Amino acid sequence: MPENPESIGIWSRNRDVGQQCTKGPFRTRESSYSFISDVLNYGGLKMRRQIGIALLITAGLFGSPAASQDGKDEVAGLAQNIIAQQINAFLNDDAKAAYSLASPEIKSVFPNAERFFDMVKKTYAPVYRPGNYAFGRNQISKDGTVAFQEVLISAPDGKDWAVYYELKKQQDGSFAINGVRMKRETSSQGI
Structure with missing residues (x-):
């Protein structure tokens, strides 16, 4: 409790004008600390627990978006890595490596690497x-199991394409390419 329960406004009735301010927005750090400790001591253990719980909840609420964004950035990075690996496999005519990055759904339509490679x-x-x-651009599903990644491609013939990849999370936690959609990019100025 405050030293003098009869204090009024910023200054106590019993204080000289030259003493430190103990109430209101002008109190010093020392007096702020004593005010907080007075409140905590007055409220006892129950109030300390409530304040502690409130601080934990607040930290959890403000910590979640950053953690969530980090997870999405990680998934986007994984998706881009897989797409780059598959493009490199195509450039090196490595049908097996390119096929290994396709999802089971794609592999069910194209049962071997050669048929898949010919289709591509x-x-x-x-x-x-x-x-x-x-x-x-990229987008990750809320549950983190599907990633969509846009890839801008300049083909050797000079035409620009927007290619949209869908990647699905597999049982082992990795991602695999589940589909590709292409759109002729007519407004592009090149890459």
Whole structure:
């Protein structure tokens, strides 16, 4: 409790004008500390627990978005790494390596690496032989199990494409490419 329960306003009735301010917004650090300790001592253990719980909840609320963003950044990085590995496999004509990065759903449609590789050559020529490529926007599902990644590709013929990859999280925690959609990018100024 305050030293003098009859104190009024900022100054106590019993204090000289030259003494430190003990109440209101002008109190010193020392008097602020004593005010807080007075409140804690007055409220006892119950109040200390409530303040502690409130601080933990506040820290949890403010800590979650950063942790959540870190997780999304990590998934986006994994997705970009897998896409880059597959593009490198295409550039090196390594059908097995490119096929190994496809999801089980894709592998069920194309049961071997050669059929998959032939399909990519015929249908996705800019992905098979990109001139240049750069990663664009990405989006991660709320549960972190699906990643969408835009890749901007300049094909060897000079045409620009926006390629949208879908990657799904596998049982072992890794991601695999589950689909690709291409769109001719007519407004691009090149990469």
